[in-house]
Amino acid sequence: GRQGDPGFSRFFVSLEDSLMVRFGGEKLQKLFEKMGDEQIESKAVTKSITMAQKRVEGYNFDMRKQLLDYDDVLRRQREIIYAQRNRILESEEVHEMVHVIFEKTLDQTLQANILDEKKQTVDIPGLCKSLEMTGLTEDRAIHAQELEGLKYEEIKLHCLDRIWNDYEKEIEPVKMQFLPFEKTVVLRNIDRNWIEHIDRMDKLRSGIYLRSYAQNNPLQQYVQEGFDMFEDMNKRIDREIAFFLLKVRIRRETKA
Known part of the structure; x- marks a missing residue:
């Protein structure tokens, strides 16, 4: 055209373009089949192409939003773990944290050996055996005779006092040198389990879309199972x- 003409743009769309195949709709497909290889210029076709473009943009937006929703689950878990790590790194009271960890581990063990939830009765022989699995060696073992006749809270207090007092007695001669070691043990266990948890979450996410075939919402399933896995990791x-x-x-060295 002459210099200064506004001109116009023309776009060419193939009928085999994935945009048209996936989002064009049945009416447009029938029109394409009817027209064959002829050039098509029509307001209706242009409108259909525009609508298909909007649908694909909406689809892509939903996909990006869904990815962000999935990422948000792990992001929140990461914030909790990092806050926990920073608290341990900056704290001078990790020894008190270890006491809490012992108590939570004992709680888990007790809960696994409850015979009657309402009456809070405990399988005492089973509890004693389970306590061995928590790291209590034979010289520190808690025996059934010690716990006979005690109620749930009394059993918990007795076991915690025994475990903690034996532990304190063991480390007392080198306590000041031992405290940094405690911090290292706590941090290394958190780090190793967190790395393994990320791998498990990736595997969960890879297969979660199959849940839609069972009429389940994949994102809701991912959020719930991810939460359960996070709770299990913290207990572990x-x-x-x-x-x-x-x-x-x-090891105590004796002077010659």
Whole structure:
């Protein structure tokens, strides 16, 4: 055209373009089949192409939003773990945290050996055996005779006092040197379990879309199962820290 003409743009769309195949709709497909290889210029066709473009943009937006929703689950978990790590790194009271970890591990063990939830009765032989699995060696074992006739809370207090007092007695001669070691044990267990948890979450996310075939919402399933896995990880961290520290024996050198 002449210099200064506004001109116009023309776009060419193939009928085999994935945009048209997936989002064009049945009416447009029938029109394409009817027209064959002829050039098509029509307001109706242009409108259909525009609508298809909007649908694909909406689809892509939904996909990006869904990815962000999935990422948000792990992001929140990461914030919790990092806050926990920073608290441990900056704290001078990790020894008190270890006491809490022992208590939480004991709670898990007790809950696994409850005979009657309402009456809070405990399978005492089963509890004693389970306590061995938490790291209590034979010389520190808690025996059934000690717990006979005690109620749930009394059993908990007795076991915690025994476990903690034995642990304190073991580390007392080198306590000041031992405290940094406690911090290292706690941090390493958190880090290792967190890395493994990320791998498990990736595997869960890879297969979660199959849940839609069972009429389940994949994102809701991912959120719920991801939460359960995170809770299990935290319990496992407590158990592994307790197990490692309860196995500690301080070697005392005797002077010749």
